Amino acid sequence: MESIILQLLNGLDKGSAYALIALGLTLIFGTLGVVNFAHGALFMMGAFIAVTLNMVFGISFEVEDPTRTDFLGNVMMVDTPYVVHWFGEGVGNFLIDWSVPMAVVIAIPIMALIGVVMERGLIRFFYKRPHADQILVTFGLAIVLQEIIKAFYGANPIPTPAPEAFVGSFDVGQLLGFDPFAIMYPYWRLVYFFFAALIIGLVFAFLQFTTFGMVVRAGMADRETVGLLGIDIDRRFVLMFALAAVVAGLAGVMYAPILSPNYHIGMDFLVLSFVVVVVGGMGSLPGAVAAGFLLGILQSFASMSWIIELIPGINQVVIYLVAIVILLTRPRGLMGRKGVMEE
Amino acid sequence: MLGLTAKDARLYLIVLVMLIFAPFFLNPFPEGSGLAQFNAGYPDMMQRLVIFGLFAVGFNILFGLTGYLSFGHAAFLGAGSYAGVWMFKLLTMNVIPALIVSTIVAGLFSLLIGFISLRRSGIYFSILTLAFAQMCYSLAYSVLTPITGGETGLQLALDDPRVLGVTQTAEGNIPVPHLFGLPMNASTSLDIGAWSFTFSVGYYFAAVVFALAFYFTIRLFRSPFGLVLRAVKSNQGRLSYTGLNARPYTLAAFVISGMFAGLAGGLMVSMDPLAGAERMLWTASGEVVLMTILGGVGTLIGPILGAGAITYLEAIISTINSTVLHRWFDIFPEWLENLLVNIVYPFVGSGWHLTLGLVFMIVVIFLPGGIVEGGRKIYGLFSRKREEPGSMPPNAAAQPGPGE
Amino acid sequence: MGILEVQGINKRFGGLQALGDVNLDVQEGSCHAIIGPNGAGKSTLLNVLVGKLKPDTGTVKFEDKNVLGLKPHQINQLGISRVFQTPEIFGDLTVMENMLIPCFARRDGSYSLKAFIGIPSEKALNAEAEEMLDEVSMLEKRDMQASSLSRGDKRRLEMAMCLVQQPRLLLLDEPTAGMARADTNNTIELLKEIKEKRNITMAIIEHDMHVVFSLADRITVLAQGTPLVEDVPENIKGHPKVREAYLGEAQV
Numbered sequence: 001m002e003s004i005i006l007q008l009l010n011g012l013d014k015g016s017a018y019a020l021i022a023l024g025l026t027l028i029f030g031t032l033g034v035v036n037f038a039h040g041a042l043f044m045m046g047a048f049i050a051v052t053l054n055m056v057f058g059i060s061f062e063v064e065d066p067t068r069t070d071f072l073g074n075v076m077m078v079d080t081p082y083v084v085h086w087f088g089e090g091v092g093n094f095l096i097d098w099s100v101p102m103a104v105v106i107a108i109p110i111m112a113l114i115g116v117v118m119e120r121g122l123i124r125f126f127y128k129r130p131h132a133d134q135i136l137v138t139f140g141l142a143i144v145l146q147e148i149i150k151a152f153y154g155a156n157p158i159p160t161p162a163p164e165a166f167v168g169s170f171d172v173g174q175l176l177g178f179d180p181f182a183i184m185y186p187y188w189r190l191v192y193f194f195f196a197a198l199i200i201g202l203v204f205a206f207l208q209f210t211t212f213g214m215v216v217r218a219g220m221a222d223r224e225t226v227g228l229l230g231i232d233i234d235r236r237f238v239l240m241f242a243l244a245a246v247v248a249g250l251a252g253v254m255y256a257p258i259l260s261p262n263y264h265i266g267m268d269f270l271v272l273s274f275v276v277v278v279v280g281g282m283g284s285l286p287g288a289v290a291a292g293f294l295l296g297i298l299q300s301f302a303s304m305s306w307i308i309e310l311i312p313g314i315n316q317v318v319i320y321l322v323a324i325v326i327l328l329t330r331p332r333g334l335m336g337r338k339g340v341m342e343e
Numbered sequence: 344m345l346g347l348t349a350k351d352a353r354l355y356l357i358v359l360v361m362l363i364f365a366p367f368f369l370n371p372f373p374e375g376s377g378l379a380q381f382n383a384g385y386p387d388m389m390q391r392l393v394i395f396g397l398f399a400v401g402f403n404i405l406f407g408l409t410g411y412l413s414f415g416h417a418a419f420l421g422a423g424s425y426a427g428v429w430m431f432k433l434l435t436m437n438v439i440p441a442l443i444v445s446t447i448v449a450g451l452f453s454l455l456i457g458f459i460s461l462r463r464s465g466i467y468f469s470i471l472t473l474a475f476a477q478m479c480y481s482l483a484y485s486v487l488t489p490i491t492g493g494e495t496g497l498q499l500a501l502d503d504p505r506v507l508g509v510t511q512t513a514e515g516n517i518p519v520p521h522l523f524g525l526p527m528n529a530s531t532s533l534d535i536g537a538w539s540f541t542f543s544v545g546y547y548f549a550a551v552v553f554a555l556a557f558y559f560t561i562r563l564f565r566s567p568f569g570l571v572l573r574a575v576k577s578n579q580g581r582l583s584y585t586g587l588n589a590r591p592y593t594l595a596a597f598v599i600s601g602m603f604a605g606l607a608g609g610l611m612v613s614m615d616p617l618a619g620a621e622r623m624l625w626t627a628s629g630e631v632v633l634m635t636i637l638g639g640v641g642t643l644i645g646p647i648l649g650a651g652a653i654t655y656l657e658a659i660i661s662t663i664n665s666t667v668l669h670r671w672f673d674i675f676p677e678w679l680e681n682l683l684v685n686i687v688y689p690f691v692g693s694g695w696h697l698t699l700g701l702v703f704m705i706v707v708i709f710l711p712g713g714i715v716e717g718g719r720k721i722y723g724l725f726s727r728k729r730e731e732p733g734s735m736p737p738n739a740a741a742q743p744g745p746g747e
Numbered sequence: 748m749g750i751l752e753v754q755g756i757n758k759r760f761g762g763l764q765a766l767g768d769v770n771l772d773v774q775e776g777s778c779h780a781i782i783g784p785n786g787a788g789k790s791t792l793l794n795v796l797v798g799k800l801k802p803d804t805g806t807v808k809f810e811d812k813n814v815l816g817l818k819p820h821q822i823n824q825l826g827i828s829r830v831f832q833t834p835e836i837f838g839d840l841t842v843m844e845n846m847l848i849p850c851f852a853r854r855d856g857s858y859s860l861k862a863f864i865g866i867p868s869e870k871a872l873n874a875e876a877e878e879m880l881d882e883v884s885m886l887e888k889r890d891m892q893a894s895s896l897s898r899g900d901k902r903r904l905e906m907a908m909c910l911v912q913q914p915r916l917l918l919l920d921e922p923t924a925g926m927a928r929a930d931t932n933n934t935i936e937l938l939k940e941i942k943e944k945r946n947i948t949m950a951i952i953e954h955d956m957h958v959v960f961s962l963a964d965r966i967t968v969l970a971q972g973t974p975l976v977e978d979v980p981e982n983i984k985g986h987p988k989v990r991e992a993y994l995g996e997a998q999v
């Protein structure tokens with residue numbers, strides 16, 4: 001029982017990331033009819049916003065520390081971050097410690113801008129081109145973006161710590177009445193899950209309760225008709241793209257402490273997120289979210305040692321297997337509608 | 344000639360001449376000159392050109408003719424190379440059985456994957472093939488390690504139980520792949536003045552295989568079968584209302600292109616008997632897509648040009664470093680020299696993939712027909728200047744036909 | 748006994764009864780028109796006939812063979828060809844290549860791997876395709892790309908592609924929809940010619956009464972998914988039920 005709950009929890013954080021990326025992919029699919037292979041790159045760029053802020057806050061200069069001397073008797077030089085120097089110990093160290101959550105704030109405008117630039121500068125010329133062209137050009141863009149990041153940050157993963165307060169694990173087991181230390185779950189992963197749930201909730205509320213959201217949903221259902229009503233959907237879709245970019249970016253920012261970002265983290269997540277979208281049903285937002293969590297949890301269950309012993313390698317391929325089975329038996333996915341992306 | 348139309352025969356002859364004389368015109372710069380690094384006439388490079396050409400030509404049979412975009416073809420290349428190495432390990436170092444088995448194994452693989460994937464079309468098909476390829480890659484890296492060698496890759500060892508042939512050479516080395524005793528790595532050089540030309544057995548063997556496969560491809564393009572494949576791309580609905588079942592046709596195209604990939608994989612290990620899982624990665628699949636697009640989708644010569652251009656650029660650009668750049672720009676004043684070096688530097692050396700991505704985007708955006716279309720546009724520009732206006736044939740503005 | 752017998756077809760889309768108990772009997776050698784106001788279920792019926800839609804109940808028999816559940820290509824191989832509302836041709840191929848595909852389909856069945864025979868060496872089929880092109884006076888356009896043809900020429904090409912298969916039954920889905928009057932008249936002439944020369948059975952779905960009354964031997968009027976009347980054209984013209992169904996739609 002404990003191990004089942006543990007695997008369930010372990011699947012949540014990955015599942016949250018899949019759900020967030022798949023949500024953005026589906027928004028773009030459903031509204032703009034574009035297959036965006038560069039969506040993973042947006043996730044990756046979000047992660048690197050966290051990395052960058054962490055680095056910026058950490059920029060230091062050397063000052064003499066008169067209280068300490070090295071073994072030759074010289075006064076020792078100590079690295080002091082500028083933020084500590086400017087704002088004092090308390091605020092400065094707080095900024096460094098909390099750089100990842102703070103990156104969320106700056107990531108929103110940056111990712112929105114990136115989204116707008118991407119849509120206006122590239123994607124909009126591909127609305128009427130075949131899907132193959134869309135796949136190819138966004139694939140090229142993804143390569144370019146990740147290579148740019150690689151040029152600046154190198155190829156190695158960059159550890160980006162979560163705030164001190166969230167280091168360590170939470171004893172979920174005790175809360176549920178099991179033995180202490182039976183089910184330990186890192187705090188930050190818990191934070192990630194609630195953060196993802198919040199973002200998903202916000203996106204759904206936005207689509208449900210605003211006029212803008214209503215038009216977008218109508219557009220996803222029947223683009224032509226909405227166009228006939230004289231509503232300029234294209235203009236709204238720029239904002240849609242920006243929203244999807246922000247969602248992917250935030251997913252990346254918060255994921256940085258869980259998995260040290262490297263330049264190809266986006267591609268790794270993208271392939272799986274595509275599978276998630278397909279399983280959930282192209283064009284279905286609830287489907288994308290449900291499938292994201294489902295597959296994340298499934299993957300974590302498949303990693304249990306006795307299952308791996310039973311079927312070797314299943315943890316590596318379970319997501320793909322599910323996708324293949326779903327595509328063949330329920331071509332529209334779990335919650336897909338008729339006629340989305342079908343030629 | 345050979346059942347080809349005059350135009351196709353001419354194209355085929357040009358390709359043959361290019362293959363035969365590649366060691367000469369890929370080495371236009373004298374040894375030791377500053378431009379010698381642009382030479383591509385060394386065996387390893389020429390083999391790669393031909394092998395990737397083969398891969399792309401095969402991929403084009405599927406993507407170019409039927410329009411089905413597979414993002415998993417690298418899996419077949421990988422399967423072919425594993426099969427090839429196993430033949431070397433178990434049976435003989437002769438490359439012929441290895442190539443045959445590579446092709447068959449990849450064919451069976453693609454039959455299975457194609458049978459399932461082709462039940463969907465469009466973007467679903469692309470994602471299915473992608474999922475299969477990633478699955479193969481993950482498995483090759485983990486569970487299948489006994490078969491694939493996992494992270495280190497599959498290589499020959501000193502104790503391979505080779506049934507036909509020796510386990511070790513007299514000197515105690517691992518034997519090299521050969522064609523009935525002719526070792527693949529053998530070569531002979533010809534020095535003319537400052538130039539040095541290398542003729543390697545491996546290259547010419549690969550070139551012969553390529554020439555045969557390319558002949559097969561031309562015949563296929565010009566056959567009723569090829570016509571039906573193009574009809575699948577053009578209007579699948581009409582095709583079924585015309586009484587033709589598109590699925591077996593596309594499956595056949597999928598298997599043929601998978602076998603081409605397997606053959607390319609077999610050739611790869613014939614030149615260097617080492618197979619690794621990274622050959623199956625989806626970026627490797629993306630690369631062959633790019634080669635086909637860059638050259639010209641659906642044309643006969645396009646994939647060859649695309650594969651050549653990318654393989655060559657990759658080899659050349661990734662070897663350029665800042666020293667080389669400084670040497671190039673040292674005719675400028677120092678500040679300008681440094682500026683130019685700094686501008687160009689991110690795109691060369693390890694930045695090759697950045698250049699690749701940019702080229703990819705530029706081609707898809709501005710030149711969806713690839714090099715072939717570009718060439719045709721330039722040709723059209725010149726021939727119009729010479730001829731009277733309005734003397735263009737009526738279908739000059741039409742889309743490029745296959746293989747012109 | 749008709750060449751095409753449709754019995755008791757029902758089809759629901761959710762709450763909408765698209766087809767309700769449709770019976771149809773198309774006699775060999777006749778031209779049978781199916782007319783009806785918008786939304787009467789004409790297109791649904793046609794899609795059932797060609798295997799695109801599966802009805803909830805009912806049978807469709809062509810020359811006493813059951814057609815339901817067959818795939819479009821299998822139905823075509825039985826001898827049913829279809830002309831679409833907007834001409835469906837292979838836009839990327841040349842006119843001649845468009846013609847060759849139905850020729851291959853007729854000779855080799857729905858699937859054959861003739862990978863190595865060059866197209867030029869298929870002399871008999873080439874001749875047949877050229878002859879057909881000549882008949883619809885498009886031979887001089889044989890090397891043009893099909894997508895660059897005018898709409899009228901596309902229609903002619905599509906018709907030629909169907910005819911070269913020598914179908915036993917030709918289904919036409921509003922063949923003159925969206926055409927100018929002159930083009931419409933040309934199409935009517937073409938169809939008349941086909942009917943007289945080749946004695947092909949035709950089932951035509953049409954909105955334009957001019958077309959219907961120039962061609963049809965028998966007419967079935969469909970309204971709200973059910974056949975209202977079936978009779979010869981003379982009797983349809985003045986039929987009160989038909990007037991009622993078409994009220995305000997067109998002058999009957």
